[in-house]
Amino acid sequence: MSYRYILFNKPYGVLSQFTDSSGEKRKVCASGSPGAKLFKRRTLKDYISVADVYPVGRLDWDSEGLMLLTDNGQLQHRLSHPQFGHPRTYWVQVERIPDVNAINQLQSGVMISDRLTRPAIVKLLTDEPLLPERDVPIRFRKNVPTAWLEITLTEGRNRQVRRMTAKVGFPTLRLVRVAINQLTLHNLQPGCLRNLTENEVKDLLK
Known part of the structure; x- marks a missing residue:
């Protein structure tokens, strides 16, 4: 077949x-x-x-x-x-610039609904990724900077990435999955x- x-x-x-x-x-x-x-x-x-x-x-x-x-x-x-568990990689635009402590928390796991997330690979991107403009623009606050993270997870809990970044104090503004296993966008x-x-x-x- x-x-x-x-x-x-x-x-x-x-x-x-x-x-x-x-x-x-x-x-x-x-x-x-x-x-x-x-x-x-x-x-x-x-x-x-x-x-x-x-x-x-x-x-x-x-x-x-x-x-x-x-x-x-x-x-x-x-x-x-x-x-x-298989790897899925996301580019995540967040409010403000995450510090080392926030990155370390995301990597080691944060508590969501009384359960710790699995360890993740997280890095702060130095440049904004080249992506098409979203047809509905993100909310923009003039005095609040934004940053992009690359996050690779091996689990897929409900709204997990958004809940993880919010938990460490950096709400997600835009979320784009760019890879599943070795397949890329x-x-x-x-x-x-x-x-x-x-x-x-x-x-x-x-």
């Missing part, structure tokens, strides 16, 4: 599922408009027409970046199950997808 393996760059404001059964709508205020209009929330169906593929893991509605989709149920289970643009190469599939299945 030939399986499908797809990489997708999820834009901001898109649910990481193919249907939205909640019926919720989001408010969008167009530039120069006196008020906000209600729109149905976007889902993967708005971007992906490939049948019978499902996302491996999730990205929050307000997060962006790399998603892997496949119809290989065994692989999907292995990469999604907590016991099979590279120059895949928001809303675009591509098939994995034969070599990428081999590496993924190892």
